[in-house]
Amino acid sequence: MTIRLAAPFQTIGRLALAGIIGASLIAGDAGAQQKQPSPGSAKALFGSASLPAQGPAQSIGFYSKGCMLGGIALPVDGPTWQAMRLSRNRRWGNPAMIALLEQLSRDAQQKIGWPGLLVGDIAQPRGGPMFNGHASHQIGLDADVWLTPMPSRRLTAQEREELPFTTTLQKGKFLTIDPRVWTQSHAKLLMLAASYPQVERIFVNPAIKKKMCDTWTGERTNLGKLRPIYGHDSHFHIRMKCPPGAAACKPQAPISDGDGCGKSLAWWFTKEPWAAPKPNVRPPKPPREMMVSDLPKSCAAVLDAPPAASIAAADGGPDATALTVAPAVPAAAGDLLPAIGPVPTDKPLVQ
């Protein structure tokens, strides 16, 4: 694989670095607000917590409005996974999420021959809203997994920052899977991920959902967990149910019965979801910036809680600190977003 090397970059302070990462939209759900957060906002405060809050693991609030206590990190490397975009420091999650990712990576290798997972964003050390890339991922129960198989060698920290996404969509066509990229193993990986009872939803591009509806010949009970959404053509997004007994975790409405291959999917192939706003309609006012007081009450305490002693202390793997993270390097815009043909820019998530 070829990694395009970007121009050398010198860190000129936290804000400059954050700005570059913010502009890049590199791993994940496009569409969330890209503007720098104001000092004191929930995004700024949760984004600056570099270590998790000590305490019993708790996912507090809703996927798109909450925080996390007692998060642990997915080790940078495991036998069947590699964590990506390390500089973002978003490989933290509820222990149930970390366990699920490790299990999925093992099962994927053993049961379907997928070589291993490249894992993108999970959550910030204390969860909470992120200044770029996602509306959800706030309570440690959402994770992005690349649709690119893990290479057989260990990627360097720089490669993990810069490895471009590979879209599964065909360039120049509307919502069409690229047969040169898509394989039956991709389909099996998605259905394996959907097979765990603790997984409630898997977000994928509508073209992927359609491909699955049209071609999956195995058991279809879990097909309904695959939910079509903007973006998600180079990665898929796993959302877990609130773990049993997690009183502070606010569940999402259960998905409706059925395989989701009918009307609701057909809508994505109409013009409506992709229509440009009418020229004379004034754009809606951007929502007010989220403050800590907008989150569940205990999220303020999560911010104030003492940190875990170190990343290694909150990370199950021996290699946790072995891979030094290079400063983020600005790359050409073409490296950062998959070319998705005529499909318009991702709209804000409505999950």
Ligand SMILES: [Zn+2]
């Ligand atoms: Zn995601």
